[in-house]
Amino acid sequence: MKRQLFNYPTLGPALETGDYDVLLLDAWKTLFRGPYPEPPADTQEILGYKCRWTNEGPKVDVKDVDPEFLHVCLTTNIEDPYDFLVFLAQRFGLKRPTDDQQRKFHALIESEKMGLSVFVDVARELPILQARGLRIGLLSNVWPFPIKHLLRETGLERYFEHLILSYEVGHAKPSPEIFAVACQKFGVSAKRCLMVGDNPKLDIYGALNFGMPAVHIDRYPNQPCPERVEGVPLIGELRDLYRGYGATE
Numbered sequence: 001m002k003r004q005l006f007n008y009p010t011l012g013p014a015l016e017t018g019d020y021d022v023l024l025l026d027a028w029k030t031l032f033r034g035p036y037p038e039p040p041a042d043t044q045e046i047l048g049y050k051c052r053w054t055n056e057g058p059k060v061d062v063k064d065v066d067p068e069f070l071h072v073c074l075t076t077n078i079e080d081p082y083d084f085l086v087f088l089a090q091r092f093g094l095k096r097p098t099d100d101q102q103r104k105f106h107a108l109i110e111s112e113k114m115g116l117s118v119f120v121d122v123a124r125e126l127p128i129l130q131a132r133g134l135r136i137g138l139l140s141n142v143w144p145f146p147i148k149h150l151l152r153e154t155g156l157e158r159y160f161e162h163l164i165l166s167y168e169v170g171h172a173k174p175s176p177e178i179f180a181v182a183c184q185k186f187g188v189s190a191k192r193c194l195m196v197g198d199n200p201k202l203d204i205y206g207a208l209n210f211g212m213p214a215v216h217i218d219r220y221p222n223q224p225c226p227e228r229v230e231g232v233p234l235i236g237e238l239r240d241l242y243r244g245y246g247a248t249e
Contacts, residue, residue, distance in 0.1 A: 011215065011233050014194075015132060015242045020213070022186045023129060023241075024164070026197030027140035027147060030217050031156075034116040039108060040073035040143065041065040046104045047085070049092055074166045079144040081106055113146040118154050119219060125238035126159040132242060139164040139182050139195065141172045141202065162186060173199075174206025196241070200227040208232070215241065 014020060025031055045051055045059060050066045052059050072091055078084040085097045085105050097105070130136055138160045140147070144167050151157035162185040164178060171177035183190055190212040197203025198217050207214040208229070216234045218226060228234060235241065 012242055020194040021188050022193040023134045024137045024139040024182055024193055024195045026203050027142060029198040029219055031122050032116055032118055038065055039112055040070050042108050044069050046101050047094055073143045074141050074172045075170050077167050081109055109145045113149060116150050121237045130159055135161050137162045137164055137182055141166045143167050173202040176210045179210040179212055200229055204229045204232055
């Protein structure tokens with residue numbers, strides 16, 4: 001279905017008049033894209049935890065990743081790949097990872113690192129948003145690999161006053177605790193922040209349930225539109241934040 005632009009009257013003017021002090025941005029599918037939709041699913045497969053077994057070995061589809069396994073991956077602050085995999089094995093009652101499993105895990109991390117890229121508008125729009133007086137934070141569900149490498153390599157780290165990363169703070173969206181950490185770091189109330197993300201459940205409802213306004217970004221207009229949240233703007237790129245435009249079906 002063809003997408004049409006509409007004028008969203010409260011968003012652009014809100015950024016112009018200073019209704020928000022802090023802009024909180026999600027990482028994956030908001031700022032960055034990559035070849036792996038859910039690396040923890042590949043890790044679960046490497047460890048052989050709750051897999052379906054095929055002639056090619058253990059398999060885990062993204063939709064079948066174990067929720068507890070995913071949560072632990074996203075809230076464990078161990079940045080050494082070897083120690084991280086050993087911890088996961090111990091946490092879920094598995095045998096100590098073999099050398100082959102460790103090699104596969106390292107290869108997964110390197111492949112993810114090499115395959116990640118930034119959406120074309122990000123480097124252009126972040127300095128503009130910052131110049132408008134917004135304090136910018138990265139609030140995202142991520143495991144320890146390779147988000148900080150990506151921020152350094154792209155030079156984007158200079159735009160973020162604070163990083164609120166699930167693996168560092170021990171909480172993951174949509175938990176209210178991670179939004180509370182963001183407010184505490186910036187020293188502002190929830191209503192003075194604006195959350196921007198692609199996932200209705202994690203980013204949009206997570207923020208709204210905490211009392212924080214949100215904007216839904218959809219980076220893939222040629223794919224079926226994700227769930228719409230009534231009263232929440234749907235935008236296609238970061239420029240829409242200050243132009244005051246959104247996109248709808």
